[in-house]
Amino acid sequence: MDFRLTEEHELIRQTARKIAREVVAPRAAQLDETGEYPEDIFQVYKETGLLGLNFPEEYGGSGAGTLGLGLAVEEIAKADNSCALMLLLTKLSTSAIMRGGTEAQKQKYCRGTAEGTLRGAFGLTEPGAGSDSAQIKTKAEKDGAFYRLTGTKHWISGASVADFFLVAAKTDVNAGSKGFTVFIVDRDTPGFRVGKSDRKMGVHGVPTCELIFDEAKVPASNIVGEVNKGFKLIMWNLNSVRPIVAARGLGTAEGVIQYAIDYARTRETFGQPIIKHQAIQMMIADVAMRIEAARWLTYNACLTVDEGHADREHAHILSMAKAFATETAVMAADTAVQILGGNGYMMDHPVERYYRDARQLTIVEGTSQVQRLIIARNVEDDLLNWR
Ligand SMILES: Cc1cc2nc3c(=O)[nH]c(=O)nc-3n(C[C@H](O)[C@H](O)[C@H](O)COP(=O)(O)OP(=O)(O)OC[C@H]3O[C@@H](n4cnc5c(N)ncnc54)[C@H](O)[C@@H]3O)c2cc1C
The missing domain is CATH 1.20.140.10 (Butyryl-CoA Dehydrogenase, subunit A, domain 3)
Incomplete structure (x- = not known):
């Protein structure tokens, strides 16, 4: 095993280190105190290409992979954990799409995330299901070319600023983990809304919120992968x-x-x-x-x-x-x-x-x-x- 970094990885590390020292560190205490989401830092990530590290070039990224993203996250976390989480969310909200999504989904959501025109969040946890995620209760019922999602997710990182949500729901409520389906839910979906922000111990710069689905009308074309195989x-x-x-x-x-x-x-x-x-x-x-x-x-x-x-x-x-x-x-x-x-x-x-x-x-x-x-x-x- 050899961990000597490529020139490209070394460059990513140096770029992220500079941003951590010059842009993130001076803001860290204030973000912690105010709970403000640092839009200015997101813009710096966008301009410097940090949002696209994890994505292949055909989806608007630089192809630096998980290692490239990991190196950047490590550097930013030295200065502030919320700002590191902002970068992590580029992968948390899209890995399943990269793995099982359609070409159209990748071109829209992965490219959008890589280029900083879209922000995503990941919605799995519910009030009654954390570690034992097979117990989620959010259900998705077929309605023509749509699915109606009903349920509540909680503690979803970055939800207050997200444009889309990678959400797990049950398409067969009696089948445990065999009844799971993954959906992409756009923020403006009828019947869907982002609920209250949580008061929490730390990582104040990235709010966590509830997601509320009240027969939210999600097109079947927003299913990632196959029904019941999520x-x-x-x-x-x-x-x-x-x-x-x-x-x-x-x-x-x-x-x-x-x-x-x-x-x-x-x-x-x-x-x-x-x-x-x-x-x-x-x-x-x-x-x-x-x-x-x-x-x-x-x-x-x-x-x-x-x-x-x-x-x-x-x-x-x-x-x-x-x-x-x-x-x-x-x-x-x-x-x-x-x-x-x-x-x-x-x-x-x-x-x-x-x-x-x-x-x-x-x-x-x-x-x-x-x-x-x-x-x-x-x-x-x-x-x-x-x-
Ligand atoms: C700040 C914050 C941000 C978050 N962001 C997101 C997000 O963006 N998206 C999302 O979907 N979720 C998010 N979560 C939820 C997070 O993933 C869950 O909190 C986590 O999975 C644990 O679930 P739980 O809190 O319900 O704990 P529980 O599952 O209730 O577990 C309670 C305790 O029991 C232990 N335990 C449970 N089962 C076992 C077992 N079989 N054996 C031994 N010990 C066990 C656990 O380790 C824990 O110590 C966030 C949580 C926090 C606090």
Whole structure:
């Protein structure tokens, strides 16, 4: 395995790093405080091509793949997690379309996302169905050339600004995961509306909202893939995005611990900078080890998806990266708060923001427990090639 980056990937990293430092970092505290969606930063992403990293050239992208997107997300997450999530959403709302959509759907929704003329969101979770997503209740009933969708999704990231929604609904309510169908729902669909924004612990720059379907009239041509075959497509979508959630974790860990290291160089106790105390050095070393391991897992997971393997057989590779890197983010943020002491608890320093933002990462896109279930299943099925 060789992770030396191509010239193109190195260029993406440098571009994203510059945007993170010059555009995102100065706005991060304000976004956290106001909960404002940073339209100006979206425009910078659009102008610099970051929105199209994950898409092939024939759909308006640059073909930099999951690894290209992961590198950019890592850099942006060093400065701010909401702004990293904005990039992640380009993949979360379109992976299933790239996998199972029609040419017309790809030309409209994937190209639109790549070029920044459309924004998408992903609607799976419901009040009664999170980890156990086969239990969703939103149903879709055939009505001529349309389907009528009825139900409620909640906690949908980026919904307040999205133009379209990748939505899972039941076309056969008695068939469990075999009754799933994936729809693209345009924002102006009659019978559909975006509900209230949630009050949440962190990641304030990207609002999460309810989606309300009241016999929403969706054309059958907006079905992605086949009727009742959507569960696999939704799992593919989630699997292929897990390396990008891992990249958010990796960048968060790097950003927060770097702040703590810089602080430890200047804060003095007992006659020397605290970075000279071995107890502090041990804490930093523990985080550094985990970051290096998380980086390998994350980049390998990105490459695995780019090789076309977001399937069940490779799911453990993606889940390991997601669980490990996001838990590293939580651990790094917790360590950083400790290194700053009382200042770590105060809003004058950004580490408490990183701490709150990191906490989201082990829950979304499948909790850490769900990732372990996937890993354990593939271990049990002998898919890890240990023999
Ligand atoms: C800020 C935020 C943004 C989100 N954005 C989106 C979005 O854009 N689109 C979307 O569709 N969803 C989104 N979600 C929802 C998210 O994906 C779910 O919260 C997540 O899948 C977990 O579901 P749940 O919260 O219902 O927890 P539950 O499924 O109720 O789980 C509760 C606890 O039980 C554990 N658990 C559950 N089952 C098992 C098991 N079999 N074995 C062991 N432990 C188990 C879980 O790990 C967790 O600790 C978002 C959530 C948040 C908080």
